[in-house]
Amino acid sequence: MYTVRHTYHNIDGHIESNVGTILLGDSGGVFKLMNGKAEPIAKAQKIKKLIRYDETSLLLLDSLNKPLKLNLEQGDVEPFTIIDDLRVFDVKGDHMFFYVKSPKRYNGIFQISTGRVLMESEKDLRGVIYKKLCFSGIDNVLASQSIDSGERTWSLDVSEMGAHEAGPFKKRKPGEVKKILGVWKDNLIVVITKGLILGLNPKIGELNWVIGENEFDPFVEGGRKIPLLGEIENWFLDAENGKLLGMQGRRYVEISLEARKVALIKDFENDFDQKGLFVKNAQRVNDRILFSAMRHELWKLTDTVKKVGYTQIDTIGIFDINSKEVIWTNVLEDLQGDFIKEIMLSGEDIYAHTNTKKLYHFKADH
């Protein structure tokens, strides 16, 4: 379905843009991929990360998140100085989340289309914006702040609800907000530690429901119980269909938000056709999930099951949300101890970036 077309070396980052795939070389060169060749378009020193800014430009961040702005059409690189000592945390849609360290640290949200700062705060602003409210997870608290006034409108302390109990080699840890997924039918959907999913009234912060409590697998290897959901890092909100889609470890999970319960669990490890996959990272693109995975092969012998340990993260694959099947996998055989750190699905291209700055570029077969 996809085959490796090119492998690039010494790559620090990559991103999709309106003019195609942009690569960041580890010596500061910025390249545009053209017919399998990396054409230089700009140069800037000590750049560590690329972020999409708007239709025609990218932000180039150094290791302290200080930005330069790259005009993709002209190839010009210029300082991005809308605020002194600006550092950029992220850009989501029309909003740039930033922070400033001197003379005193503060955080802010900058609206790109209007060119104005919407709000500033001493506390982190990191999450989701919805109807002039900004939701963030700070320390052990989920908080809502008004974009107009900057005031905190409500907060929910999750330190007890999401607390990890002490276990072998682990101390008790207070709960934390893991991810704010978005809003579905007037429910702010938030993932916290211990694998709990909360639905809250976004206006007043009232807790409507919790999924994940007291849901355990009845039968687990070794007689131990583990949470049904566990701590899934890769959750996706499918607001259109009222579902949460989760993919991590050996499982793909669907939660029905209407019924507020697990609707489907697919276990890859016990499915030999699925090659004993153990998913590490995933991203959703339309009705597909691109993932990177380790593999755990089980060899069934006559009277015993031969266990083979997990490989490094050496596999990428595509899971089809409609058929609930892994429809394509590829094992990068030549990693030699390296592993896949980042993945990206873009149109007909897939990228797999290793910890040793190698970028594999896959293209769809026709």
Added chain:
Amino acid sequence: MNLKRVTNNSLKFMWAIVLFFASLVFSNAQCILDDFANDLAGSNATELQAFLDETADGFSSWKVVRNARGSQSLFKTDIDLLKKVAELRNDAQFLDRIGGEQGLQRIIQANVRARCKSCGSAGAAYLKHIDDYLDDVRHLVDNYNDVDGFADVITDLKRINSSGSPNLNVEGAAFMLRIIKENDDTFLNSITKFEGSIDDLTNGCKYDLQFSNGQTISFGEFKSYAENSIGNFAATGKATYQQLTTYLSSLNSIDELIYFFDAAKISDIGIIKNRFKTVFKNNAEDIFNANQDLFKQFDRLDGTGKIDDWEDFLELVSDDNFVNHPMLDFIVLN
């Protein structure tokens, strides 16, 4: 004619060889019997005789120990060890999995610095007594024989340096065996791989393991450093530093990693955490960039939010109280 003479000479030569080896065998057998007789007349004679009276084929157990540790070794009159060897010799499945009686002999031989309970204080105090060590070996063999890398662990438990010097890889593996046996709650049915990693000849840290609860895969790394050598750990550019940054770069959460340090070699976890603090501080930018997503999960020192960049990370790891920070909870002294 010539052919006949050649044949006669060959036969004479072969007989000479057979007689030579037979004399060696008989003289070796005589040596063993002499050693046995000496032990039966020695300071531990009563206990040894009682062991032989109680144990079917107790002589063979004595012989395994004698062949493993030599004719002068006090191990062969240590009753706890002899009983353990007799017990293991009776377990056909165990013997089969470690390479038979000879495998058992080599395992006893290879742990050069282990002590026996009646042998005095010579040897390494941080190692278990040899009979207790064999218990750990049995626990591994009984419970993890189908795990990837098991055969490599057994091979290493039998590895003997040609010079006769102590084999530090055996000691590193012995530390891992102890931890596994003491922590069934964590490891039983969960270990998916044993993996020889950095072959650190100075500190004997060889093994690591991979274990899973079905949701996450975690890594256990075993380090046996003493207080006077902890300063060597993860020195910039060295293999243990590369290993640490590689581990850190592959994690989604710091909970997926445990560095076990041997409590029998170093008693104060503060010393170890201080070493990590120094390593993190001296290499803040490099370590932070190894996995920004991992370190951005932690709060900044000022309490107003999460770490954003390596300056925030440096500020945190430079703090006097950093040794008590949850980021270092992956370090376990056991």
